[in-house]
Amino acid sequence: MWENRCKVVLSGVGFSKATRTAERPLAAHALDAVKAAVEDSGLKMSDIDGLATYPELPATGHAEVDGISIVSVNCMMAMLKLPNLTWHIQTGSVNIGGAVQQATNALLAGVCKYAVVWRAMHNPKGTYQNLPGQYAAAATQFTGPYGFGGPGQGMAVAYTRWLEKNNQNREKMATLAVTQRKHTQHNPHAYFYGTPLTREDYLNSRMVAHPFCLYDCDIPVQGACAIVLTLADRGRDLKPTPAYLAGYGQRLHFEVAGRIGSLSSYMAGGSSSAKLTWERSGFSPKDVDVAQIYDGFSASVIYGLESYGFCKEGEALDFIQDGRMELDGELPINTFGGSLGTGRIHGLWHIIEGALQASGRAGSRQVKDVNVSFVGASAPIVQGTTFIFVKEPY
Amino acid sequence: MSDWSKVTRPIPVPNEWTKPFWESAKNNVLSLQRCQACKHFQHPPYATCVNCMSVDLKFEPVEGKGTIYAYTIMYHTGDKRFASAVPYASIIVELDAAPGALMAGNLLDAPYTEAKVGRRVELTFQKLNDDFTLPQFRLAQ
Numbered sequence: 001m002w003e004n005r006c007k008v009v010l011s012g013v014g015f016s017k018a019t020r021t022a023e024r025p026l027a028a029h030a031l032d033a034v035k036a037a038v039e040d041s042g043l044k045m046s047d048i049d050g051l052a053t054y055p056e057l058p059a060t061g062h063a064e065v066d067g068i069s070i071v072s073v074n075c076m077m078a079m080l081k082l083p084n085l086t087w088h089i090q091t092g093s094v095n096i097g098g099a100v101q102q103a104t105n106a107l108l109a110g111v112c113k114y115a116v117v118w119r120a121m122h123n124p125k126g127t128y129q130n131l132p133g134q135y136a137a138a139a140t141q142f143t144g145p146y147g148f149g150g151p152g153q154g155m156a157v158a159y160t161r162w163l164e165k166n167n168q169n170r171e172k173m174a175t176l177a178v179t180q181r182k183h184t185q186h187n188p189h190a191y192f193y194g195t196p197l198t199r200e201d202y203l204n205s206r207m208v209a210h211p212f213c214l215y216d217c218d219i220p221v222q223g224a225c226a227i228v229l230t231l232a233d234r235g236r237d238l239k240p241t242p243a244y245l246a247g248y249g250q251r252l253h254f255e256v257a258g259r260i261g262s263l264s265s266y267m268a269g270g271s272s273s274a275k276l277t278w279e280r281s282g283f284s285p286k287d288v289d290v291a292q293i294y295d296g297f298s299a300s301v302i303y304g305l306e307s308y309g310f311c312k313e314g315e316a317l318d319f320i321q322d323g324r325m326e327l328d329g330e331l332p333i334n335t336f337g338g339s340l341g342t343g344r345i346h347g348l349w350h351i352i353e354g355a356l357q358a359s360g361r362a363g364s365r366q367v368k369d370v371n372v373s374f375v376g377a378s379a380p381i382v383q384g385t386t387f388i389f390v391k392e393p394y
Numbered sequence: 395m396s397d398w399s400k401v402t403r404p405i406p407v408p409n410e411w412t413k414p415f416w417e418s419a420k421n422n423v424l425s426l427q428r429c430q431a432c433k434h435f436q437h438p439p440y441a442t443c444v445n446c447m448s449v450d451l452k453f454e455p456v457e458g459k460g461t462i463y464a465y466t467i468m469y470h471t472g473d474k475r476f477a478s479a480v481p482y483a484s485i486i487v488e489l490d491a492a493p494g495a496l497m498a499g500n501l502l503d504a505p506y507t508e509a510k511v512g513r514r515v516e517l518t519f520q521k522l523n524d525d526f527t528l529p530q531f532r533l534a535q
Binding site: 144 | 528
């Protein structure tokens with residue numbers, strides 16, 4: 001087990017009001033979320049001495065403009081002018097989960113006391129994957145000429161392999177989309193709060209990239225969320241009940257850029273990250289009371305459930321049936337609605353919900369008697385991280 | 395059947411690792427990067443052998459018979475270059491001679507509904523311009 005288990009806690013959380021289009025600059029969203037997280041923790045902004053983010057814009061073919069389409073650490077420093085800042089970082093190899101892990105390490109190293117991590121996501125005008133080019137360079141030279149234009153297709157190819165290899169039916173995924181949208185109705189910060197979804201809506205919706213229909217894809221939004229991390233001794237004195245970080249992991253599987261569709265790579269990425277998390281925390285999948293699993297595309301949950309070890313390979317679509325992923329089910333999944341419910345803010349919201357469920361702060365969507373709360377943030381293949389939060393330190 | 399006639403395929407931009415692939419394809423020969431130490435084929439090309447870490451890599455011709463490893467049928471028309479062919483099948487092929495070296499392609503000369511995991515396909519070539527020819531796939535005869 002990890003000697004640093006339960007030494008770091010997730011305290012305050014904050015959200016901006018996510019909108020479909022970029023009516024306000026992204027920097028304003030990030031600032032709203034950070035202020036809300038600091039206020040939720042009961043701290044003053046001047047207490048914050050650590051900053052971390054993963055600022056990447058996943059929409060291709062759009063300019064990265066700081067404050068408009070990304071919010072870098074530099075941008076946040078300019079907005080906050082923190083008098084006591086001692087540490088900051090931007091991560092690259094494992095999405096926002098990497099920023100949370102780096103902030104954890106910084107706290108354990110004693111180089112800051114209260115770290116803020118945010119993820120801000122921009123929805124550009126026009127087509128999200130803007131691919132007007134006459135040329136296909138770098139990794140796309142082997143995919144672009146064949147009409148592989150976006151991450152949806154990259155995920156979809158692995159999903160057809162999963163479905164047909166396992167003799168499965170994509171219609172079973174309706175359960176995931178509908179149940180997560182039901183959970184969304186308990187999350188006022190979510191984009192689809194107030195908009196229910198029926199099984200018929202799912203089954204009748206238009207195809208985007210078979211086997212993905214519209215409701216298998218998260219909706220791009222303009223929004224941000226943020227957290228405050230600190231050491232457990234300090235976190236216990238703050239306003240909210242803390243969620244103790246029992247362990248984390250990151251994908252170790254290597255993938256050559258431009259090689260797409262490999263189902264085994266998704267599985268290897270997920271299992272490598274989860275293995276570290278199980279070993280560090282001392283828990284196993286059967287100990288988990290509630291799970292948040294990244295769902296930028298619905299099939300990510302399938303790869304997650306199987307590669308993290310919650311069910312056998314080929315069985316995840318059956319595993320989520322019969323109420324198992326409901327709030328009162330055997331393994332409630334994506335209890336905040338997931339990215340399919342909140343809109344595309346990547347994995348920080350999954351991490352936030354994992355912590356809120358562990359600390360008993362999830363309101364009307366709170367799962368009963370939670371101690372062990374699992375998070376798989378980001379798609380397992382190239383960006384995956386995993387976390388376990390607990391209510392009771394051990 | 396997808397209508398490819400109005401599609402504007404983006405032209406590949408080779409780099410130092412990938413140039414031999416495209417030069418070979420121009421002559422209607424599929425050549426993949428092969429590790430001279432462990433004889434592993436890999437695709438896309440890379441600086442080292444992803445199997446044994448050797449840097450002794452050469453491009454060698456491979457036989458163009460394989461199976462559809464995975465596929466997707468594109469319905470979304472966001473990519474205007476391909477919008478006129480929607481719906482179309484983009485496939486991932488695993489060649490018999492190069493297990494694990496996954497190649498992208500389209501399923502040509504067949505309705506997109508014929509794309510299925512495990513279906514046998516064979517190599518064909520599609521000329522883009524005087525400088526570039528795409529390796530492509532059709533159902534095995």
